[in-house]
Amino acid sequence: MQLPNELTILFQPIVMIHQQTILGYEAFIRGPANSPYINPQLLFEQAQHQGREAVIDLEIYCHLQVIKQFVSLELPGKLFLNSTLFHHNPLYHYTAADIVDIAAGSGLHREKLVVELKVNGDFNASDTEHQIALCHQSGIQLSLYQQAYIDKLTAYQGEMPDYIKFNRHLINDIAASPERQQLLQQSITHWEVQGAPLIAEGVESRDDFRYIANSGIAAAQGYYFSRPSASPPRALKLELFCTSEVEINRSQATLLNETVAILSTPTPSVPPDTLLNEVEQLFRHHQTLQSIPVVTDTGQPLGLVRRQHLYSLFALQYGRSLYAKNRVTTLIDEDTVTLDAHTPITEASSKITAVMQQQVESDFIITERGRYLGIGKVIELLRRITELQVRNAHYANPLTLLPGNVPIYEHFEGCVRDGMTFVVAYCDLDHFKPFNDIYGYSQGDGVIRKVAEILLEHSGSATDFVGHVGGDDFIIIFRSIDWKRRCHKILERFAASVAEFYASDDYQRGGFYAKSRQGEMTFYHLLSLSIGAVEINPHPEMTHHDISTLTTEAKKGAKAIAGNSLYVRTYTKAS
Template identity: 30%
Template sequence: MEVALLKTMQFECNDLAEDGLVMQAELVAIIKQQRINTMFQPIFDIESNNIFAYEALSRGPADSPLFQADMLFATAHDCRMTGDLDYVCRRKAVENFAGRNLPGKLALNICPSVLVDPDFRSGRTLQMLQEAGLGSERVILELTEHMQTDISSLKAAVEYYKGMGFSIAMDDLGAGYSNLRLLAELQPDYLKLDKFFVSGVSHDRVEADFVKLIVDLANRVGCRVIAEGIETVDDLQFVQSMDIRFGQGYLLGRPQAQAATCVPEILMVTAKSAIAVSDANVTGTQAATVLCESECIGSMRLHQTKPCAPDDSLNAVLNRFKADAQLQVIAVVDRGCVVGAVMRDELFEAFSMPYAHSLYRKSPVSQLMLKQPLVVDVNDALSEASRRATSRLFNLVYCPLIVCDKDKYVGMLSIRALLEKITLMQVEHALHCNPLTGLSGNVRIASEVQLRMNDRRGFVLSHFDLDNFKAFNDKYGYERGDQMIGLVAELLRDAAHERDFVGHIGGDDFVMVLCDDDWEARIWSVLNAFSIQSRLLYNHSERDKGFIEAADRLGHIRQFPMASLSVSAVTCPPGRFDSHLEASEVIAEIKHRSKKIEGNSLVVDRRDTA
């Protein structure tokens, strides 16, 4: 093996337990001896019924505790040998793919942290392809979403490899962090749709609408979609109905060392009988969570569907439905208030019964109306409306919502419009969130704080700032620095209640909005947990000393204490502040006091608190 392959094998494992050392030794042996087994899972062109590519999946030796890929790569990450393991997996995949003379393209899973490594650009990948007789145009570099990497560096690396003839795929849309922003920034050649969006979706009209929007978004950036996790005939038919060209999954072919080279019969059969999702049954699964709880029904455009009265004839209402094929529900209103609803399907079914026309022709609407329909208010949050709508009985879940303003009927809201609004909010959130932590950035933080103030309900605005982080980052490097930033984000998420909000200003600064009375205890729980868990990011010797040595801003080497958190909190009872900027000014004032306190600290401004 090349000497370059082994150069990063010097890593610090000072505090590993005995079993960790065993895993470390096992990993080193696997890499040195290149004992990696490659499995190939076919990816099919569903339109032409041909094999499009093979995804290479690496496993450890069958008799090794590192046989499973998750354990293998987790151990490599812990031992800082991801690049070394990735190189061996890549080489074995290329050798086996070429040795079996497989058709189509070869999809190689690549960690983003490896892709941006300058050593990866040294030409070794091209060299191994040339040795195997493969051109770069036959290789897809598939970026996994599990490693958090600076987007600008990743974008530059992607452009570099595209220029060399490689194709780029983005893996696991929906399973990782900031996926929509990554899609917009990287503009990959292929987008892999996660199993979550494929398996069982043919029975769920709500999720199917999300898939439509995702496919449309991919098309707009010139990206072709590959559907993962096709495990049933329904899954396959759903993918076909969405005009998704490429697919893979256990139904079509499992990962095997001896890769399948034949198109499965099921693909040939279902190609002629794809089922449109619009005809599928709908379950009551809940729609995706709305990211901004403050967005209300009143912000949506409503359909001004004319209601009917309880004493109107059923025959007249039936004629309205017959005249308008798009009309699904009519509100029944008495003195401006909703007292019921007439559903298209139920009314047509009732009139299809023997003697129904004679029985119901002159009957009033009140005889067959739904007496407790779902009614939402203009001030209800979109998230709540979405939850209630998709929790209805399956035959009602896609019917429009009846909307009132203080019990007075004002119109109808279509479920499609609601879902599109939710998805647009997700896109907007992704564009404004921090790529490292996935938390909302400055734009959303400002709007969220202002909305809380306008809502006239009290809360506490808190600012979390890491102390001595620059010295830690300079000493240990950006990867461990990112781990510390991620730790703070995780602790804040864990401490947040349902009505709270967590944002990432950038760098080592975070914001948390707390709404419940136990807010102070929860802040201290974050500080205590950080004291314990952050120490694990230091080397054993520096943990014992209680400090690290690093260069200060003038370049002088000096001692820095362990990282800590300085928290500045401002109570915000109704009426204290008119603008989020006013609260920010108070935060800035007391931040200087909290930063002067050594170790973890909490300084609270309680002025104007009742």
């Protein structure tokens, strides 16, 4: 068979749900464009018509191209590689060891590989166990892709795969299917006992993600996170991981934008083929090191080897003589957390505590564009968070616990330093003083808290910043591209919530009568919210005073419009 000279290679992220990190990427191929073989299934069917050798040649060619592209993109995590050969015919002379050789020749270490085998109607337990064993002997992981044959796979009692993947026909729209929910839960219960991590493929909506996130499944994959792409995302927005309409940690909202880069300490690393006795010598030479990263020659970290684990192994009877010549990859900590240097401190805290919990003395890996940068210490991260919490509590508004003026100004200045366009929305209540005078300060405080709740609910938790200037004045700093839609949602939500703060007669009347500051009886309309927004293209000389002046003017424009209103203006240096 003539091999196609134009393959399109796509990658789709597989996401660890509770760690909020990317586990790896599944690779997909598309045949030559504008040809009947753009569908890879047709491409392989044609190869099958030409015989076993044609299928093998095509499989090897596709694997080679996928691995080269994965290495070229420097993607984090593991590569999930589909295989059509192992399961269908164990006699084919293309084995897991051959895949390892192809990967090594392209600069990808075997620890980064996961071979994915599909469980079809012709499922054979003995064959499957044999393939799992071959993969493990070659030092690569294996994922069983569970299609419609759940009963066959749950009856399997052989050597365990490294992952079990549920296919999209079971997962897609599962939030609306009690029958499939029951089927899935039975399967989850079975595999939890076996200890195999579970992956849900076909998560395409927030409702499905909510269900999966609460089901005990460890990882997810689907259009909800990202479609297969030639340039897949290296990280995902935190708001994708929210499992309720309002999932905001208010203390987190006050911690500004400090990243884990400040915690990075350069630490000597070792390549994957290093022997354990060589690692021990390194620990002896560096007495303060608690962990040593294992890093490939392309700079990709595979994990950490911890001093305690190594010395515990060597302390066993005959431990040193048995294990000293083993490769360092046999002792990599599977719970190693790897974070990009640009990860915010608060995001790092949630990811690390979800995995490491009580291991406050442990280390984690910090990377820059997927390459090893240094080591961070959990205890230093926790210490820094405590310092920031104490500092920001001093400036937080006591009623809403939102950041006050000092953090707001610092956030302004950080946005200017970034040099990217951002939007500042000044939010102010209309008719709030007479409402406070008539209904009392306790009811007024309730309104203020409601506004804070609504602003948090409709701002992007991973992208936007909400601050409380004081009284009934709030600031939102938007990085979300759909900020106008969010503002309109805020206005709609506030208008719908006003009734709960009024006596029924006043609400039905549309307001109340009260004396004005001049002593005259005046009709005051229901509370409404004015939002004055400024889209800012910053210049380096811009200060927080400049931004405050612009937003105050925008607020005046919004206040001039009756009722719940949004007033927008754009600022550039020339204007």
